[in-house]
Amino acid sequence: MEDAAGNIIASLGRVRLVDLAANEGLPSDNYKMCVSTLSQSLAQYSAAIIQLPPSDGALLRCGLDSARLFFHQRGYSSSEAVHSDGTREWCKTSGYSVVPQMWLELYDYRPGVTVTEPSGTMELPPSGLPDIFSVLGKVSRDILEAISFSLNLRSCAFTEILDNIPLRSQEVSSSVLSACCHSRPSFEGAHQHSIASQDDGELLMFSDQDQQMDKTLLTLVKSDMSGLYVKDLHGRWILVDGDLGPHDVVVYPGLALYQETAGYVNPAVHKTEVGNLQGCMFGRCSLLFKLMPRSVARLSGSEMRAAGHGIDAQFQVPIPVNDFMQTDHSADQLFPKNSEPSSHTEQDSASFNSSMKKKKGSTRTKPLPPSKRLRLEAQRVLKERVQDIADKKGIKLRFCNLKECESHIRSSDSPCENIRLEIGWPQGVPFVHPHDLPNKAKLGFLEAYEPGWTASQQEMELSF
Structure with a gap:
């Protein structure tokens, strides 16, 4: 134990x-x-x-x-x-x-x-x-x-x-x-x-x-x-x-x-x-x-x-x-990574590598496919990065509706403009919870807060 x-x-x-x-x-x-x-x-x-x-x-x-x-x-x-x-x-x-x-x-x-x-x-x-x-x-x-x-x-x-x-x-x-x-x-x-x-x-x-x-x-x-x-x-x-x-x-x-x-x-x-x-x-x-x-x-x-x-x-x-x-309700079912909460631990990397080995035909230009892993990564980044930045700056996060925010990102005077600038939200990405974002936007979201993330995943896919 x-x-x-x-x-x-x-x-x-x-x-x-x-x-x-x-x-x-x-x-x-x-x-x-x-x-x-x-x-x-x-x-x-x-x-x-x-x-x-x-x-x-x-x-x-x-x-x-x-x-x-x-x-x-x-x-x-x-x-x-x-x-x-x-x-x-x-x-x-x-x-x-x-x-x-x-x-x-x-x-x-x-x-x-x-x-x-x-x-x-x-x-x-x-x-x-x-x-x-x-x-x-x-x-x-x-x-x-x-x-x-x-x-x-x-x-x-x-x-x-x-x-x-x-x-x-x-x-x-x-x-x-x-x-x-x-x-x-x-x-x-x-x-x-x-x-x-x-x-x-x-x-x-x-x-x-x-x-x-x-x-x-x-x-x-x-x-x-x-x-x-x-x-x-x-x-x-x-x-x-x-x-x-x-x-x-x-x-x-x-x-x-x-x-x-x-x-x-x-x-x-x-x-x-x-x-x-x-x-x-x-x-x-x-x-x-x-x-x-x-x-x-x-x-x-x-x-x-x-x-x-x-x-x-x-x-x-x-x-x-x-x-x-x-x-x-099982702890293992709710928290499959409960004993390894950090995505940077060796066990977590090994688990991800194992799942990547099952993917065939991966190329360097192939984007990361939609997966539960991607959704979990987006949620983790929100909690560990965005929320931390917002707490330090005293900002209370209130996400927009996806359709409404598509017009906000093209406007210089929108309800979420100041929040997006203060926490460094990715340009061109609607200010909504990562779970509500399209998969390509999720990739952009992760790349903004963890530079090199996409490249590292592509290199890993190439190695297999």
């Missing part, structure tokens, strides 16, 4: 919640700085740290203490009922459950659901869950607003896919707060651990199901000890909760936000360390708040389209949330 070492601690972006809350009127410099810190941390590490007010931090610590005692006093036997999202509807899970292969016990709190034991009696949950749900729900929505601001979306862009505030009569919350306990010593099945890596003679052990991605909009995590790992931009496993303060929580995006933002916000690929807990009689306890889209909503990316962002074909068909939740 690549770079699963536990000594990699990321310098995640850290922002205070009070600075991230949006107010009426013009955004302050402090707000814009916090949004930038958040968005850059999510882009680089797929996670960020949010510092809550002291009162909220104290509430979470009390919740962790209560969860620790709840699991400690609760017995478990292999004959006890085990449920998962596969055996019950995803938006109705509640109460106690176990996932043996992950050494994990959970207690799901979901407003609108009354939890009962198999015997029919009321189950007493860890204390404070309703208050914690309310606090973390507000925090997650503030974070979502900051993300929408960074993407140049309108205010409350995600309101249509979120639960009502407050819930209406007979409604059940789609979002859920889970009290979790990993590796409790009395929990049976401990022998099912799997070894992930060994560094300096110390074993790091992880649950059997690594490479996880939550089907959430956002996930907020507060734990009583470190152990949460997330893959960063370069495909390395990094420890994201190794340097948390008493009022800090970790936030990372999920697959639903990836779908709703048309791939502009990547979901976190994460796993939890379940080893190195010798002598810990309670295991590793944590509180997970999962902000979910409501079950009757549709993920369409319409707000991204309205903001002028280019939408790839795979995101253009709206998906009902229920269908989305029942579809398997």
